[in-house]
Amino acid sequence: MDLRPPRGTRDFFPEDMRLRSWLFSHWRQVAHRFGFEEYDAPVIESEALYTRKAGEDITRQLYNFEDKGQRRLALRPEMTPSLARMLLQKGGALALPVRWFSIPQCWRYERMSRGRGREHYQWNMDIFGVPGVAAEAELLAAIVCFFERVGLSSSDIGIKISSRKVIEGVLKQLEVPAERFSAVCVLVDKLDKLPREAIEQELELLDLDSEKVDRIVQTLSLESIDELEDTLGSDSEALSDLRSLFALAKDYGISDWLVFDPSVVRGLAYYTGIVFEAFDRGATLRAVCGGGRYDRLLSAYGGKDVPACGFGFGDMVLLELLKDKGLVPVLEGSVDDVVFAFDPSLRGAAIQVAARLRTAGRAVDLVLEKKKVKWAFKHADRRGASRMVLIAPDEWARGLVRVKDLSSGDQQDVPLDQLEEQQ
Numbered sequence: 001m002d003l004r005p006p007r008g009t010r011d012f013f014p015e016d017m018r019l020r021s022w023l024f025s026h027w028r029q030v031a032h033r034f035g036f037e038e039y040d041a042p043v044i045e046s047e048a049l050y051t052r053k054a055g056e057d058i059t060r061q062l063y064n065f066e067d068k069g070q071r072r073l074a075l076r077p078e079m080t081p082s083l084a085r086m087l088l089q090k091g092g093a094l095a096l097p098v099r100w101f102s103i104p105q106c107w108r109y110e111r112m113s114r115g116r117g118r119e120h121y122q123w124n125m126d127i128f129g130v131p132g133v134a135a136e137a138e139l140l141a142a143i144v145c146f147f148e149r150v151g152l153s154s155s156d157i158g159i160k161i162s163s164r165k166v167i168e169g170v171l172k173q174l175e176v177p178a179e180r181f182s183a184v185c186v187l188v189d190k191l192d193k194l195p196r197e198a199i200e201q202e203l204e205l206l207d208l209d210s211e212k213v214d215r216i217v218q219t220l221s222l223e224s225i226d227e228l229e230d231t232l233g234s235d236s237e238a239l240s241d242l243r244s245l246f247a248l249a250k251d252y253g254i255s256d257w258l259v260f261d262p263s264v265v266r267g268l269a270y271y272t273g274i275v276f277e278a279f280d281r282g283a284t285l286r287a288v289c290g291g292g293r294y295d296r297l298l299s300a301y302g303g304k305d306v307p308a309c310g311f312g313f314g315d316m317v318l319l320e321l322l323k324d325k326g327l328v329p330v331l332e333g334s335v336d337d338v339v340f341a342f343d344p345s346l347r348g349a350a351i352q353v354a355a356r357l358r359t360a361g362r363a364v365d366l367v368l369e370k371k372k373v374k375w376a377f378k379h380a381d382r383r384g385a386s387r388m389v390l391i392a393p394d395e396w397a398r399g400l401v402r403v404k405d406l407s408s409g410d411q412q413d414v415p416l417d418q419l420e421e422q423q
């Protein structure tokens with residue numbers, strides 16, 4: 001039998017779990033600091049939640065199956081559809097705005113590369129009910145807050161910012177019908193990833209000839225917001241959104257992190273406005289996180305639209321990045337005391353001592369097997385314990401317990417009822 005986990009998935013041994021918990025606790029603390037509440041949803045959802053018809057990769061990469069009741073189900077590839085479903089369930093009962101976050105495990109049958117697997121954990125923060133770019137600015141500030149906490153700076157990471165309204169504006173000028181918008185965006189997103197001819201063929205099916213594609217490509221390679229103004233005109237919504245967002249970024253003190261880059265389109269169909277992606281300035285890894293505004297997702301599920309924006313931030317690329325930068329923390333095991341009885345007849349005493357220490361809030365590894373003291377010290381070292389608590393016959397008879405500080409080597413005999421004070 002092959003003992004490895006299925007291709008593209010990971011086992012989390014205790015040392016991996018320490019790192020994962022460390023990361024999640026940063027994500028949770030940042031989200032709480034920004035006033036977000038945590039939610040969750042099932043990892044299995046109805047397949048229909050994801051079968052959008054815009055030709056996205058995420059739909060092709062679905063882990064889907066039929067259950068024993070012949071229902072078509074899928075492992076969630078992302079959290080946003082579940083979030084939309086939950087909000088629709090609450091209908092008008094929910095007081096807006098809503099600021100929610102989650103850390104779901106997501107599943108995609110992807111081609112594997114560095115930082116991309118077939119499952120990943122993805123920090124999501126979303127705001128519903130705020131129409132302007134103030135919501136985007138708040139989300140970007142949270143992302144920057146997280147980067148700074150883990151030791152990354154704006155010279156390591158940039159966040160590319162654009163708006164889908166740029167493409168919308170060009171399509172309007174080219175008189176392409178509005179209902180083709182999402183499908184065009186999904187294809188345009190692939191222009192720098194796949195051979196242009198292949199994408200052009202598909203764009204032609206949407207009535208975009210080579211000349212029109214050229215116009216889009218030209219606009220997406222503009223280098224400044226002023227150039228964008230020349231192309232789209234001064235009354236363009238894309239322009240005013242981008243200008244407002246960059247002005248807010250100044251107030252948040254995060255301007256150094258942001259880069260205007262109209263080539264960012266993103267591969268998901270539902271985005272309607274500002275889109276953004278964090279990237280490693282060393283340019284060795286794929287997007288670190290990504291998100292944007294999606295004001296029309298709820299109506300795609302038959303509900304009433306509510307303005308929305310959010311982002312997803314995966315654990316895998318980030319950990320690769322931290323490794324490259326030497327920023328992965330050294331995390332010790334979490335045992336405070338190892339309790340060891342010299343003699344099997346003192347097992348009951350050791351249990352009492354361990355119980356007292358645990359009640360006092362210490363993490364205690366009680367040696368359960370018959371072992372030599374030398375083994376117990378080695379074991380304490382392996383577990384990274386700070387103290388060894390020894391129960392020896394003569395001392396115990398006098399109500400004493402021997403406590404050895406493992407870093408200083410100091411040793412004292414402590415009365416049982418003072419054990420909790422000796423921390």
Ligand code: HAM
Nearest residue numbers: 078080116117120287288289290291310311312313314
């Ligand atoms: P996404 O760009 O598909 O957006 O994914 C967001 C992030 O999840 C990526 O930038 C990356 O960090 C991580 N990620 C995605 N796929 C993989 C993979 N196969 N392996 C490792 N990490 C991966 C979304 O999923 C949107 N639902 C985000 C969002 C939330 N937009 C609005 N709200």
